[in-house]
Amino acid sequence: MPDQRIISRxxxxxxxxxxxxxxxxxxxxxxxxHLCGTIDFQHRTNLSVMNSVIHIGADPPLLxxxxxxxxxxxxxxxxxxxxxxxxxxxxTEPMCRQAHQTSARYPQEVSEFDATGLTPWYSGRLPAxxxxxxxxxxxxxxxxxxxxxxxxxxxxxxxxxxxxxxxxVIGPDGFVDLEQxxxxxxxxxxxxxxxxxxxxxxxxxxxxxxxxxx
Amino acid sequence: MPDQRIISRxxxxxxxxxxxxxxxxxxxxxxxxHLCGTIDFQHRTNLSVMNSVIHIGADPPLLxxxxxxxxxxxxxxxxxxxxxxxxxxxxTEPMCRQAHQTSARYPQEVSEFDATGLTPWYSGRLPAxxxxxxxxxxxxxxxxxxxxxxxxxxxxxxxxxxxxxxxxVIGPDGFVDLEQxxxxxxxxxxxxxxxxxxxxxxxxxxxxxxxxxx
Numbered sequence: 001m002p003d004q005r006i007i008s009r010x011x012x013x014x015x016x017x018x019x020x021x022x023x024x025x026x027x028x029x030x031x032x033x034h035l036c037g038t039i040d041f042q043h044r045t046n047l048s049v050m051n052s053v054i055h056i057g058a059d060p061p062l063l064x065x066x067x068x069x070x071x072x073x074x075x076x077x078x079x080x081x082x083x084x085x086x087x088x089x090x091x092t093e094p095m096c097r098q099a100h101q102t103s104a105r106y107p108q109e110v111s112e113f114d115a116t117g118l119t120p121w122y123s124g125r126l127p128a129x130x131x132x133x134x135x136x137x138x139x140x141x142x143x144x145x146x147x148x149x150x151x152x153x154x155x156x157x158x159x160x161x162x163x164x165x166x167x168x169v170i171g172p173d174g175f176v177d178l179e180q181x182x183x184x185x186x187x188x189x190x191x192x193x194x195x196x197x198x199x200x201x202x203x204x205x206x207x208x209x210x211x212x213x214x
Numbered sequence: 215m216p217d218q219r220i221i222s223r224x225x226x227x228x229x230x231x232x233x234x235x236x237x238x239x240x241x242x243x244x245x246x247x248h249l250c251g252t253i254d255f256q257h258r259t260n261l262s263v264m265n266s267v268i269h270i271g272a273d274p275p276l277l278x279x280x281x282x283x284x285x286x287x288x289x290x291x292x293x294x295x296x297x298x299x300x301x302x303x304x305x306t307e308p309m310c311r312q313a314h315q316t317s318a319r320y321p322q323e324v325s326e327f328d329a330t331g332l333t334p335w336y337s338g339r340l341p342a343x344x345x346x347x348x349x350x351x352x353x354x355x356x357x358x359x360x361x362x363x364x365x366x367x368x369x370x371x372x373x374x375x376x377x378x379x380x381x382x383v384i385g386p387d388g389f390v391d392l393e394q395x396x397x398x399x400x401x402x403x404x405x406x407x408x409x410x411x412x413x414x415x416x417x418x419x420x421x422x423x424x425x426x427x428x
Contacts, residue, residue, distance in 0.1 A: 019388035024272035026390035030399035032243025057365040058238035104418035151271040167219040174233035176240035185244035193409035204318035
């Protein structure tokens with residue numbers, strides 16, 4: 001392929017800092033997009049856009065997310081560690097610019113709910129706020145933390161306490177149709193995407209190509 | 215919202231196993247989609263679809279991925295731990311069904327390259343094979359492992375050794391346009407998606423809405 005370029009680790013190390021940050025952040029593929037809601041002991045709320053949420057396990061239901069050492073979402077991490085609770089609200093197109101705006105460096109006393117106009121909503125099951133505008137909301141309790149030594153990032157694992165979503169997007173086999181719910185995907189640090197389903201395939205078995213699911 | 219449903223952790227625990235697995239796997243939002251290539255000391259190759267790859271850091275460039283304890287990609291994990299090297303090849307629409315098929319439980323002596331017809335390709339910089347058909351290829355060396363205690367999953371962190379991709383998809387600021395490269399996103403265990411960009415926004419600052427980037 002004549003237009004292919006091979007970029008070595010040495011070349012990446014030599015990139016300017018912002019260029020490298022933007023480049024490497026694109027490499028992990030498309031990302032999930034959530035707003036993480038927390039509250040501190042003085043009832044001050046915080047909201048932070050997250051694109052590092054991943055599936056950790058189904059039984060018990062567990063999600064993970066990565067915190068970088070030097071970043072804005074430090075208020076989120078502090079609150080999460082103080083109270084032990086956090087929420088994830090998935091982001092749709094009408095909420096997208098406000099979600100991005102939560103990454104601005106607001107002081108601790110400013111709630112990103114107030115700053116962006118997104119609406120806090122409480123289920124009563126945990127102290128942290130959800131984003132009312134979001135169609136898919138997940139409430140979690142802190143379960144484990146793992147320090148990644150090489151660059152001082154932190155993997156936080158949370159246990160799902162409740163899920164709030166439209167009944168219509170849950171399929172007969174349990175599949176949650178995020179596209180139908182209007183949820184966006186992310187890439188890099190600042191790009192947001194609609195999706196269009198190509199296929200769902202059945203359980204793969206040796207010797208036969210997987211079937212298309214409806 | 216009258217159609218909203220609140221599903222508690224107790225209700226999730228009571229779901230049938232397959233329903234719960236499908237349901238919870240959808241909750242983490244859209245996912246990245248890679249094929250992980252490895253080789254063992256007998257030069258037997260292995261290829262496994264992964265939807266848990268995440269960004270860990272830019273300097274040094276690091277990616278992570280999660281391995282479940284009871285799964286097919288055990289051969290991948292064994293090879294990766296034996297040799298210390300693995301590749302990630304991002305998945306496009308023409309490769310999608312073959313990528314899904316690599317999740318079938320083939321015996322160790324069967325290479326998923328042979329079974330699916332995907333083509334192994336070697337850069338010479340590391341022993342593990344890439345998928346020739348993939349437009350975005352990343353070579354990595356094992357850096358760290360973290361055991362998630364609550365469910366015996368494993369987070370593997372790899373350091374990027376090289377990136378191979380079309381020069382045309384790298385923007386002037388370092389942004390890699392995965393959509394232009396034809397890379398897909400995933401959801402749940404078996405759903406695959408094209409993307410359509412909604413927006414890229416500039417660096418967010420308090421007091422002003424973020425600018426649209428070209």
